[in-house]
Amino acid sequence: MSYGFAGRESTAPLASRDDPPHPRRAVEELFWPFVLTLLAGLSTGIGSALAFFARPGGKGLLAFALGFSGGVMIYVSFVEILPQGSDLIARALGEAGPWATVGAFFFGVVLIAVIDALVPTLDNPHDASLAEEMSTPAPERKLQRMGVLTALAIGIHNFPEGFATMVAAQQDLSVGISIAVAIALHNIPEGISVAVPIYYATGNRRRAFWLSFSSGLAEPVGALIGVLVLRPFVNDLVVGASLASVAGIMVFISLDQLIPNAKKYGREHHSVYGLIAGMAVMAVSLLLL
Numbered sequence: 001m002s003y004g005f006a007g008r009e010s011t012a013p014l015a016s017r018d019d020p021p022h023p024r025r026a027v028e029e030l031f032w033p034f035v036l037t038l039l040a041g042l043s044t045g046i047g048s049a050l051a052f053f054a055r056p057g058g059k060g061l062l063a064f065a066l067g068f069s070g071g072v073m074i075y076v077s078f079v080e081i082l083p084q085g086s087d088l089i090a091r092a093l094g095e096a097g098p099w100a101t102v103g104a105f106f107f108g109v110v111l112i113a114v115i116d117a118l119v120p121t122l123d124n125p126h127d128a129s130l131a132e133e134m135s136t137p138a139p140e141r142k143l144q145r146m147g148v149l150t151a152l153a154i155g156i157h158n159f160p161e162g163f164a165t166m167v168a169a170q171q172d173l174s175v176g177i178s179i180a181v182a183i184a185l186h187n188i189p190e191g192i193s194v195a196v197p198i199y200y201a202t203g204n205r206r207r208a209f210w211l212s213f214s215s216g217l218a219e220p221v222g223a224l225i226g227v228l229v230l231r232p233f234v235n236d237l238v239v240g241a242s243l244a245s246v247a248g249i250m251v252f253i254s255l256d257q258l259i260p261n262a263k264k265y266g267r268e269h270h271s272v273y274g275l276i277a278g279m280a281v282m283a284v285s286l287l288l289l
Contacts, residue, residue, distance in 0.1 A: 033169035034223060036180040037162050041219025043184035044154065047191020048212035060270045066262035067271035069185045070254035071278025076182045077247040077254075080286055084168075084175060085247065088240030104241040108248025116256070144201035151194045151211055155218035158187070162219035163226030164246045167239055170227070178286055182250065185278070187216060189258070 082105065089104070090097030161183055169176020191212045199208035227234075262271035 029170060030227070032173060033166045033176055034220060036169050036173075036176050037165045037223040038220040040165055040180040040183040040187065041158055041162060041216035042213060043187045044191035044194065044216035045209065045213035046184075047188040048195030048209045049191075063262045063264075063270035064274035064277075066189055066258045067274025068278035068281075069189060069274075070258035070262065071275040071280075072182050072185045072282045073250040073254045073258070073278075075279040075282045076178055076286070077250045079283075080175065080178050081243050081250070082247040084172075085240040085243030088236040089244065092235065092237035092240065100237075100241070101244050104244035105248040108245030109252045111245070112249045112252050113256075144198060148198075148211070151215035154187075154190050154194065154215045158216060158218040159222035160226075161246065161249075162222030164242045165219070166223035166227050167234060167242060171239060178282075179246070181285060182282065183219070186250070186253070186258075187219075191216070 082101070085104065086097065086101040089100050093100055165176060165179050165183060168179050194212040194215055195208040198211055199205055202208065259271065259275065262274065
């Protein structure tokens with residue numbers, strides 16, 4: 001697979017490469033990447049639906065799901081996203097590429113760590129311990145506020161993810177699919193964390209579902225704004241650094257939030273089984289793609 005900007009081959013005359021793309025062609029180039037980004041973002045709705053069908057008090061499924069999501073994100077980060085980002089950065093910077101790749105990776109780690117530090121724990125969309133808050137008496141107004149703030153926090157997290165998915169899919173659709181799948185699986189437990197407090201506060205399943213579903217809209221919105229505004233500045237270095245940073249974000253979320261919280265539910269092996277299953281599913285999907 002290749003994202004290549006500088007290395008992309010073309011049979012078009014040199015003088016025509018600076019001409020603006022045909023409107024129809026421009027729309028076609030954006031359509032499938034946007035669809036992928038939209039589906040990845042709106043997968044929060046799957047989480048909100050699962051929250052209503054899950055067996056009350058059953059924590060094994062949640063532990064497995066969180067471990068599964070962590071396995072997917074760790075595997076795709078180290079096997080697919082980071083190597084692709086490294087190749088692009090090396091193409092742009094040469095011998096300085098590996099250092100820049102490491103810097104971009106840990107920039108993503110620091111960025112998401114700062115965001116998590118600024119968001120109160122109670123409203124953190126990656127904190128699966130929200131279910132524990134539901135088991136203690138609390139005013140309905142507090143529960144509803146918790147769900148709304150969680151939805152807003154998810155939107156903040158999803159905005160840059162949408163741009164990275166869109167850009168990656170524009171350059172290589174198969175890589176974009178891999179990233180979209182990983183983000184979609186990551187968004188499912190986030191959907192649960194929005195829907196549960198809203199449902200318990202209002203008793204309205206439809207309202208809880210649509211708020212959770214709508215929180216994923218930040219993903220395609222971020223994609224469109226990023227591509228339309230930043231498109232003139234997109235090159236190998238920008239795409240490579242974005243991918244390396246996304247890999248850092250995914251690894252941090254998995255190790256700091258998803259896996260530790262998965263172990264708190266049901267039997268400890270549930271989270272481990274989910275972790276391995278997530279890696280296996282992503283490995284097979286990458287081979288098929």
